Amino acid sequence: MTRGFFVTGTDTGVGKTLVACALVRGLRARGLDVGGMKPIETGVGEAGPQDALALRAAAGDRDPLDDVCPQRFALAAAPSVAAAAEARRVELWAIRRAHQRLEARHGCVVVEGAGGLLVPIAEGFSMADLARELELPLLVVARAALGTINHTLLTLEASVARGLSVAGVVICHSTGVLAPADAANLAGLRRALGVALVGEIPSLAAGAPVAGDVLDLDRLLEQP
Numbered sequence: 001m002t003r004g005f006f007v008t009g010t011d012t013g014v015g016k017t018l019v020a021c022a023l024v025r026g027l028r029a030r031g032l033d034v035g036g037m038k039p040i041e042t043g044v045g046e047a048g049p050q051d052a053l054a055l056r057a058a059a060g061d062r063d064p065l066d067d068v069c070p071q072r073f074a075l076a077a078a079p080s081v082a083a084a085a086e087a088r089r090v091e092l093w094a095i096r097r098a099h100q101r102l103e104a105r106h107g108c109v110v111v112e113g114a115g116g117l118l119v120p121i122a123e124g125f126s127m128a129d130l131a132r133e134l135e136l137p138l139l140v141v142a143r144a145a146l147g148t149i150n151h152t153l154l155t156l157e158a159s160v161a162r163g164l165s166v167a168g169v170v171i172c173h174s175t176g177v178l179a180p181a182d183a184a185n186l187a188g189l190r191r192a193l194g195v196a197l198v199g200e201i202p203s204l205a206a207g208a209p210v211a212g213d214v215l216d217l218d219r220l221l222e223q224p
Contacts, residue, residue: 015172043076168198
């Protein structure tokens with residue numbers, strides 16, 4: 001049983017939070033003690049860090065928000081850029097300590113990154129570096145739209161090049177009904193992924209929950 005997962009995406013807005021929350025709820029339904037974490041959230045307004053709050057709720061609202069999301073910035077940009085806009089830097093030590101506290105409370109922690117795998121957190125330190133430091137396998141979320149084959153395979157290639165373990169890929173239908181060309185393109189991605197495809201989330205109405213059977217939890221839980 002893995003200590004957790006690091007949910008990343010092929011791009012921003014591909015459905016990482018949707019998938020991360022579904023994973024947390026699915027694992028908890030299996031009787032596992034699971035915590036959720038969004039180490040860095042940008043684009044945070046007066047209502048607070050919405051992705052982190054969703055993850056916290058999926059995990060049962062048991063953890064302090066400062067542990068779930070230790071770094072928050074107002075500008076909707078890459079973490080290093082959003083921090084610089086406030087004359088700040090991302091405090092990696094705060095992320096490390098918060099993750100340690102969550103690990104101490106839970107048997108498994110689902111961590112959701114910000115943006116894609118190579119998004120910069122600090123100078124010379126990306127989301128890929130954070131995933132490696134936390135020693136968590138990646139769950140890659142891909143968009144069901146034109147360009148997804150290239151984006152997905154590039155993300156997987158970059159993961160392997162950096163020595164990261166990939167638990168699987170989830171395709172998220174966030175753009176509604178696909179045009180015939182996009183549907184054919186997506187079928188090609190499914191064939192290319194083979195057993196690496198561990199779930200597909202259909203297009204959902206705003207606020208609708210994800211069905212519990214969209215993720216292949218058995219395969220994910222086989223991760224060492």
